[in-house]
Amino acid sequence: MQSICLHIFVDLIETECGDEIQKLIKKFIHTKGAERVKKDKWYNNQLFPWLLPIVVVLLWQVLGDRGLIKSTMLPTPLEVVEAGKNLFQTGELQKHVYISTERAIIGFFIGGTIGFLLGLFNGTVLFLEKLIDTSIQMIRTIPHLALIPLVILWFGIGESAKIFLVAVGVMFPIYINTFNGIKNVDYKLIEMGKVYGMSKWQLFTNIILPGAMPNILVGIRYALGVTWISLIVAETIGADAGIGYLATTAREFMQMDIVVLTIVLYAILGKLSDFIAKVCEQRLLKWNPAYRKN
Amino acid sequence: MFGIELKNVGKRFGANEVLRDIDLSIPKGSFTAIVGKSGCGKSTLLRVIAGLEEVTSGSLAYTGAEAKKSNIRIMFQDDRLLPWKNILKNIAIGGVNKVDAEIALEKVGLRDKKGDWPDELSGGQKQRVALARALASSPDVLLFDEPLGALDALTRMDMQHLMEGLWQEQHFTSILVTHDVSEAVYLADRVIVLDEGGVKLDQEIDLGRPRERDDKFTSYEKKILDQIVGG
Numbered sequence: 396m397q398s399i400c401l402h403i404f405v406d407l408i409e410t411e412c413g414d415e416i417q418k419l420i421k422k423f424i425h426t427k428g429a430e431r432v433k434k435d436k437w438y439n440n441q442l443f444p445w446l447l448p449i450v451v452v453l454l455w456q457v458l459g460d461r462g463l464i465k466s467t468m469l470p471t472p473l474e475v476v477e478a479g480k481n482l483f484q485t486g487e488l489q490k491h492v493y494i495s496t497e498r499a500i501i502g503f504f505i506g507g508t509i510g511f512l513l514g515l516f517n518g519t520v521l522f523l524e525k526l527i528d529t530s531i532q533m534i535r536t537i538p539h540l541a542l543i544p545l546v547i548l549w550f551g552i553g554e555s556a557k558i559f560l561v562a563v564g565v566m567f568p569i570y571i572n573t574f575n576g577i578k579n580v581d582y583k584l585i586e587m588g589k590v591y592g593m594s595k596w597q598l599f600t601n602i603i604l605p606g607a608m609p610n611i612l613v614g615i616r617y618a619l620g621v622t623w624i625s626l627i628v629a630e631t632i633g634a635d636a637g638i639g640y641l642a643t644t645a646r647e648f649m650q651m652d653i654v655v656l657t658i659v660l661y662a663i664l665g666k667l668s669d670f671i672a673k674v675c676e677q678r679l680l681k682w683n684p685a686y687r688k689n
Numbered sequence: 690m691f692g693i694e695l696k697n698v699g700k701r702f703g704a705n706e707v708l709r710d711i712d713l714s715i716p717k718g719s720f721t722a723i724v725g726k727s728g729c730g731k732s733t734l735l736r737v738i739a740g741l742e743e744v745t746s747g748s749l750a751y752t753g754a755e756a757k758k759s760n761i762r763i764m765f766q767d768d769r770l771l772p773w774k775n776i777l778k779n780i781a782i783g784g785v786n787k788v789d790a791e792i793a794l795e796k797v798g799l800r801d802k803k804g805d806w807p808d809e810l811s812g813g814q815k816q817r818v819a820l821a822r823a824l825a826s827s828p829d830v831l832l833f834d835e836p837l838g839a840l841d842a843l844t845r846m847d848m849q850h851l852m853e854g855l856w857q858e859q860h861f862t863s864i865l866v867t868h869d870v871s872e873a874v875y876l877a878d879r880v881i882v883l884d885e886g887g888v889k890l891d892q893e894i895d896l897g898r899p900r901e902r903d904d905k906f907t908s909y910e911k912k913i914l915d916q917i918v919g920g
């Protein structure tokens with residue numbers, strides 16, 4: 396397992412990071428070399444973790460082919476792939492994925508920015524914290540998806556409704572984590588910065604922001620999950636385009652292969668955004684040994 | 690360089706009177722050590738001098754032509770390095786440029802570590818980096834709050850040599866808080882014993898440098914230790 400991680404990490408490092416880090420990582424791997432060899436058991440092979448999913452998919456295919464699973468209940472993997480191919484050729488697939496991704500990005504960006512700025516100001520200005528924080532903590536306990544009826548009444552089922560819902564969902568985790576991150580920055584480091592002649596702005600960029608960064612990134616990763624969940628719900632309830640729309644119309648026409656395809660699409664997009672967040676984490680937190688060694 | 694004048698300085702936290710009636714005149718370029726039991730107010734006194742705490746009574750003044758608070762640096766007991774900056778960038782903070790940072794790093798003998806992360810260094814190396822950071826801005830006054838407290842005996846001795854050498858070279862005004870009487874006598878021209886927030890003994894150390902741990906040295910040690918422990 397360790398060797399797989401290292402391999403992937405080395406690749407990542409080689410493409411992503413500068414010289415200094417590369418040297419550092421290589422040094423680390425070098426020192427751990429002996430340990431690595433010892434742990435090279437057969438199940439440490441890179442492909443081993445993929446064995447189970449592959450077997451499951453194959454089994455699913457075979458059972459479908461034999462008619463043991465009805466196509467109307469669950470289409471076979473090949474049928475799903477075929478459906479994807481057809482939609483791709485007509486350009487539908489790209490269109491819907493594009494629209495959903497666009498909504499996700501815009502909503503995430505708006506909600507993230509508001510949450511981040513609120514967290515920032517409430518975390519640094521005591522007056523604002525006293526004024527605003529309690530109210531936010533109260534509102535935050537409302538599940539944002541409970542707002543759907545209200546949102547539909549306000550915005551109809553247009554783009555703004557979906558973006559609003561995503562933004563509201565994203566705002567709170569980013570706010571809470573930014574706020575806590577800033578509040579928990581080691582006070583001793585801030586004091587050091589003051590003694591060593593840092594201006595307020597320097598204190599912020601050199602100490603407060605990097606100190607809060609691990610928390611902020613946790614917030615971002617959580618918020619990405621929220622983004623897709625909000626979008627799935629919002630698009631399923633009312634939309635004229637997007638993956639959720641694709642799913643709803645497919646359901647009406649009993650096109651099971653497309654229904655399953657949309658689920659797979661959401662999964663891929665979710666995984667992809669999580670991967671991007673992870674790469675950001677590794678780059679921004681490379682100073683942290685926990686992120687250097689994984 | 691500038692000196693420090695404390696007149697009747699008192700400091701209380703709520704009902705807790707931590708410093709009382711402190712009269713001290715610390716000439717520029719001198720090396721003063723402050724010793725005393727844990728909790729007697731050493732760190733508080735240092736923080737008052739650095740302007741991190743306001744005095745509740747009396748007055749604090751910096752004496753000298755271009756005396757200003759921004760030319761005071763503290764070296765803390767913990768290294769307080771920023772974990773997200775490499776060694777060189779840790780030194781080049783608050784307006785210090787990279788060239789000066791590198792020179793300072795050279796002085797503490799850690800030039801080849803400039804690209805490392807702080808957590809890759811040993812405790813002693815980190816404190817040397819902290820010292821380099823304190824020196825890099827060419828401070829007028831350098832306050833040490835038990836900077837060697839967490840180090841082993843051999844590393845401590847290395848660091849003491851280093852601090853003495855750098856002080857002799859640059860002659861910043863130094864105030865060292867320590868619980869190690871031997872360290873105080875080894876480094877300082879003057880040792881102040883603090884007891885329950887007041888000055889109990891103010892002892893000149895009249896020894897040549899580099900200091901030998903001879904009879905005279907030991908008698909100073911004994912005298913100071915007696916004051917700390919005894920009534």
Ligand SMILES: Nc1ncnc2c1ncn2[C@@H]1O[C@H](COP(=O)(O)OP(=O)(O)OP(=O)(O)O)[C@@H](O)[C@H]1O
Binds near residue numbers: 705729731733868
């Ligand atoms: N910010 C603060 N608020 C309240 N009380 C404080 C504060 N800082 C220090 N004190 C109190 O002042 C007293 C002296 O503390 P100080 O840190 O100056 O002691 P010290 O001599 O440095 O001790 P040590 O050798 O253990 O470091 C203690 O009783 C402590 O509780």
Ligand SMILES: [Mg+2]
Binds near residue numbers: 731733834
């Ligand atoms: Mg102390």
